[in-house]
Amino acid sequence: MKALILEDNETMGSLVKRCAESIPEIEADLCTTYSEFQQKLEAPDIDLILLDHYLPDGEGVEILRALRNNPRFDNAPIFLVTAETDRQFRLQALQAGATEFLEKPFDVVELTARLKNIAAMIKATRELRQEIGRLQEMATTDALTGILNRRAYLDRLELEVQRATRFKHPLSVAMLDVDHFKSVNDTYGHSTGDRVLVKITEVVRNRLRGIDVFGRLGGEEFSITMAETNLRGARVLAERIREDIEALRLDDPDFARFRVTASIGVAEWKSGLDPAQCLDRADRVLYRAKQSGRNRVEFWDIAEGVSS
Secondary structure (H helix, E strand, O other): OEEEEEOOOHHHHHHHHHHHHOOOOOEEEEEOOHHHHHHHOOOOOEEEEEEEOEEOOEEHHHHHHHHHOOHHHOOOOEEEEEOOOOHHHHHHHHHHOOOEEEEOOOOHHHHHHHHHHHHHHHHHHHHHHHHHHHHHHHHHEOOOOOOEOHHHHHHHHHHHHHHHHHHOOOEEEEEEEEOOHHHHHHHHOHHHHHHHHHHHHHHHHHHOOOOOEEEEEEOOEEEEEEEOOOHHHHHHHHHHHHHHHHOOOEEEOOEEEEOOOEEEEEEEOOOOOOHHHHHHHHHHHHHHHHHOOOOOEEEEEOOOOEEO
């Protein structure tokens, strides 16, 4: 972890730096002026700041306030290094965002112990955040394909509908279902079926933009939310995806090459429709595509209120 020290007395600063670097987890950098400190603040991954109170070109409490107003450091441990013991001053410094005080003159043993404890806390906090991030990803990601799972996708669809409502932008939704997928599982086994779903996911992703939302709703059923896309544009994209899937040549270790196809239903969101209604329209025309022979794209004709 990276510690940044601001101390205008180079002898004192070097002592703090040596104490910090006696702890294996800490890499310390010493600044003797506020201007140098400001430049080094641009470095990534600064975990800990030790800040002298009295400086020729800055004042510790004001620097504290500025640091706390920076989102990068709003929760970082910041030690104020001072010989000041006045209660009012210390209260002011705590209100400005000081985590703790390091008193001059230093007791090297105490200073090292304090830094060791804060290093352990930083490490534990980092590990906790990583674990929270991992759990959040597990809660929103489909384990097989790596795209959004059903719940996360529906949440994103709702956000996209809200955005389209606010900015009066077009929005379209597609439902995609792999044709005869049960036969793939029955013929080649579920592991091959899983590989098919992963491959189809890759094919679809290659066609999507960064603003599109892609999720697996369950089994062999997927959905795509196309932001800022009207029905005409959504139909073109859906047809290209269908052609890409049809062009796939898949291998099974124990069988010859085989092919899969997909059916797709497309609906454009219109003002007054909630996300569930829009998705339902796409699902209904997906069913029509299935009933009409599969490996095709069907769309909801909003003008007529029927699928076409």
